[in-house]
Amino acid sequence: MARPISVKRPKTAAERTRRVQAILDALDRMYPGVTCALTHGNAWELLVATILSAQCTDKRVNEVTPGLFRKYPTVRDFAAVSQEELARDIRSTGFFNNKAKSVIGAARKILSDFDGRVPRTMEELLTIPGAARKTANVVLGTAYGVASGVVVDTHVQRIAVRLDLSKNSDPGKIERDLIEVIPRDRWILFSHQVIHHGRALCVARKPKCAECGMNGLCYAEDKSVMAPRAR
Ligand code: SF4
DSSP states (O other), rough: OOOBBBOOOOOSHHHHHHHEEEEEHHHHHHSSSSOOOOOSSHHHHHHHHHHHHSOOHHHHHHHHHHHHHSOOOEEEEEEHSSSSHHHHHHHGGOHHHHHHHHHHHHHHHHHHHHHOOOOOSSSHHHHSSTTOHHHHHHHHIIHHHOOOOOOOHHHHHHHHHHHHSSOOOOOOHHHHHHHHOOOGGHHHHHHHHHHHHHHHSSOOSSGGGOOOTTGGGGTTTTTOBBBBOOO
């Protein structure tokens, strides 16, 4: 009977720190210099693309946004459009009524409170319709290079638990756990790398563990790499 490859678990704080560093090194080898997959030209476009990416693939969002930003080149254009018309424009991204409402609300808030510019702090971004912590972390990290936290999307949520960097299921608690163990200067890159890893190898069902550079560090229960059968 095949059995999962056994990986030694860290016991001391020093071993845990070394393991986290080894995970970061492996991510660097696997995904050097990756960045956000959403096409954008500025912070506002990234905010819109991130709102549209909820429950939708980045690929689909990237198919919709070039035409969208041609039709509505400025924040003011988005603030002026009707919800019905914008919903039609973004229909293929799903949940289009809610997303249209958020994007128009965000445009109006940015015009009224922030002089037409996407703000640069978490506190301010969280006042914008459609921008919860995950969206705010994407915009601050990618558009402004501000390390406000770790982006916890569905990939990061799954992989943080598989790698035993968190035992929680709530995204807010997972982010707090990750912030504790990942050095701040790695928060932005780590988020991008883990999201890429979730798409490329550490997929939800049957992760491709044999190709994963963290195989020797990972003791996830649903690892797909098995030790050879005893003869
Ligand atoms: S070894 Fe498998 S489960 Fe662990 S991080 Fe890599 S792909 Fe994911």
